[in-house]
Amino acid sequence: MTRAPGDIYDLFVIGGGINGAAIACAAADRGLGVALADARDFAEGTSSRSSKLIHGGLRYLETYDFRLVRHALLEREILMARTPHLVWPIRLVLPHVPALRPRWLIRLGLFLYDHLARRKTLPASRMVRLAGHEFGAPLKPEYRFAFAYSDCRGDDARLVIANLLGAQARGASILPRRRVTGARRTGEVWQIELADAQTGETSTVAARALVNAAGPWVAQVAHTLEGAATGRRPRLVRGSHIVVPRLWEGEHGYFLQTTDNRTMEMFPYENGFTSIGTTDTPWEQPPEEIAVSEAEVSYMLEQVNRYLRNPVRPEDIVWRYAGVRPLFEVGGGRDSDLSTLTRDYSFEIGGGRDAAPVLTVFGGKLTTHRRMAEDALARLAVVFPMPEPAHPADAPLPGGEFGPAGLAGFEAGMARRHAWLPAGLRTRLARLYGTRMEILLESVTSLSGLGRCFGADLYQREVDFLIRTEWARTAEDILWRRTKLGLWLSPGQALELAEYIAGRGGA
Numbered sequence: 360m361t362r363a364p365g366d367i368y369d370l371f372v373i374g375g376g377i378n379g380a381a382i383a384c385a386a387a388d389r390g391l392g393v394a395l396a397d398a399r400d401f402a403e404g405t406s407s408r409s410s411k412l413i414h415g416g417l418r419y420l421e422t423y424d425f426r427l428v429r430h431a432l433l434e435r436e437i438l439m440a441r442t443p444h445l446v447w448p449i450r451l452v453l454p455h456v457p458a459l460r461p462r463w464l465i466r467l468g469l470f471l472y473d474h475l476a477r478r479k480t481l482p483a484s485r486m487v488r489l490a491g492h493e494f495g496a497p498l499k500p501e502y503r504f505a506f507a508y509s510d511c512r513g514d515d516a517r518l519v520i521a522n523l524l525g526a527q528a529r530g531a532s533i534l535p536r537r538r539v540t541g542a543r544r545t546g547e548v549w550q551i552e553l554a555d556a557q558t559g560e561t562s563t564v565a566a567r568a569l570v571n572a573a574g575p576w577v578a579q580v581a582h583t584l585e586g587a588a589t590g591r592r593p594r595l596v597r598g599s600h601i602v603v604p605r606l607w608e609g610e611h612g613y614f615l616q617t618t619d620n621r622t623m624e625m626f627p628y629e630n631g632f633t634s635i636g637t638t639d640t641p642w643e644q645p646p647e648e649i650a651v652s653e654a655e656v657s658y659m660l661e662q663v664n665r666y667l668r669n670p671v672r673p674e675d676i677v678w679r680y681a682g683v684r685p686l687f688e689v690g691g692g693r694d695s696d697l698s699t700l701t702r703d704y705s706f707e708i709g710g711g712r713d714a715a716p717v718l719t720v721f722g723g724k725l726t727t728h729r730r731m732a733e734d735a736l737a738r739l740a741v742v743f744p745m746p747e748p749a750h751p752a753d754a755p756l757p758g759g760e761f762g763p764a765g766l767a768g769f770e771a772g773m774a775r776r777h778a779w780l781p782a783g784l785r786t787r788l789a790r791l792y793g794t795r796m797e798i799l800l801e802s803v804t805s806l807s808g809l810g811r812c813f814g815a816d817l818y819q820r821e822v823d824f825l826i827r828t829e830w831a832r833t834a835e836d837i838l839w840r841r842t843k844l845g846l847w848l849s850p851g852q853a854l855e856l857a858e859y860i861a862g863r864g865g866a
């Protein structure tokens with residue numbers, strides 16, 4: 360299906376979080392003419408604020424969400440092939456607390472977790488005696504046994520960018536900082552109104568089908584789209600994280616049972632830190648006002664300090680962030696327990712053969728974004744001609760084309776070709792940009808060729824690359840979403856970066 364003169368897109372996607380980006384990528388792969396707009400920076404909503412687990416969700420077994428767990432488990436291996444620089448395996452350690460859950464129940468849960476979906480590379484779970492084991496090192500000695508099992512971690516904000524780059528490489532138009540203010544149908548075509556977030560300038564774009572993937576804003580956006588209003592209301596639930604200097608050696612993480620029958624996780628984070636989260640608190644205010652509360656910080660510290668040999672203190676916290684989950688009822692009343700609301704995705708479809716269709720996406724997880732996108736297009740196919748995908752599910756997105764040598768082989772090649780590049784910077788660039796690192800370093804032959812250093816190992820060359828190729832417009836886009844170098848730069852250095860970007864005159 361080709362685009363007609365006058366730029367009528369086949370599909371217009373509202374929202375550049377992981378769900379919108381994945382749908383745009385999958386639709387462009389089918390040869391559709393696609394455009395995607397986000398009101399703010401890509402991933403600035405929920406998709407840079409997750410726990411960054413690519414996981415089946417061990418705790419959803421307790422709510423019998425087997426379908427979600429099985430689908431999510433299957434996605435782990437697919438995403439490791441598709442974005443090998445952005446998704447990696449992690450061993451998670453679950454210390455046994457006899458008073459909270461019996462050993463047989465955990466064994467049963469992990470047996471299901473190991474066998475609900477085929478694993479090609481991830482090792483199975485096993486029990487570990489903690490005394491003298493590296494898994495026991497940061498824990499109080501009273502924790503004698505633990506269960507170790509496999510999951511994956513990923514870089515949420517960069518997965519969004521990888522999907523957008525994939526969409527763009529297949530011909531999609533990607534429109535940052537363009538808010539959709541409304542859309543109306545003229546027969547079989549949508550007329551979509553956009554407002555530029557920086558200049559306020561308005562424009563209209565035409566498309567044959569519309570996708571509302573506005574995450575926590577989905578119901579609000581639906582009301583501005585003719586005939587797309589939905590009766591479904593999300594329950595917004597805040598989840599917060601804190602980041603502290605690294606608490607243990609090793610690449611494993613911890614999955615901790617809390618005293619209120621929830622779970623929390625601690626992970627190695629950004630090569631020098633540990634992230635701790637998350638909470639589950641109702642949030643009634645607009646999603647963009649979300650912030651971590653002191654009560655949440657106290658709760659998280661209290662829970663993890665029950666396990667840790669050396670307690671974490673409030674003054675250790677170097678960064679905190681909060682996100683909002685839009686959860687939807689699957690039966691049950693308004694008062695149902697937050698932890699029993701499904702994390703799975705669902706759709707509503709409006710319009711059809713005579714009226715331009717609109718697909719609304721509810722909920723979902725970072726883990727299931729690729730599968731959700733396939734399901735979304737299958738739903739649209741009922742009312743809209745849908746070609747077959749050009750690539751298989753596990754075909755790499757831009758940056759992930761390492762071939763059989765994998766990330767390690769690629770990095771070794773980069774070390775040979777760029778012997779001048781410090782090892783830490785080389786690893787960071789390879790992890791963030793994968794094979795696109797070659798574009799970043801094109802014709803650079805020495806450290807001074809990277810230009811001005813803004814602090815830590817952030818050089819002008821990388822900043823320019825992010826502005827030129829990844830839609831970055833502000834220091835915050837670069838420091839907190841394209842990278843996490845905000846953890847290392849001082850406020851003064853961040854200001855200098857902002858001044859450089861302003862002086863450079865944007866993209």
Ligand SMILES: Cc1cc2nc3c(=O)[nH]c(=O)nc-3n(C[C@H](O)[C@H](O)[C@H](O)COP(=O)(O)OP(=O)(O)OC[C@H]3O[C@@H](n4cnc5c(N)ncnc54)[C@H](O)[C@@H]3O)c2cc1C
Pocket residue numbers: 373374375376377378379396397398399400401402403404405406407408409410411412413414537538539540572573574575576580597598599637681682683684722723724725726727
């Ligand atoms: C605390 C927390 C922890 C989580 N941990 C995990 C985890 O470990 N693993 C996992 O798999 N999942 C996890 N999730 C879930 C996962 O983060 C979300 O499912 C996912 O990020 C949702 O993506 P989205 O695209 O639907 O929403 P968003 O990322 O919020 O994207 C919606 C986008 O729509 C844009 N938008 C809104 N209105 C408009 C408009 N009018 N015009 C244009 N654009 C608009 C917004 O700016 C936003 O960028 C977690 C969620 C939270 C909150």
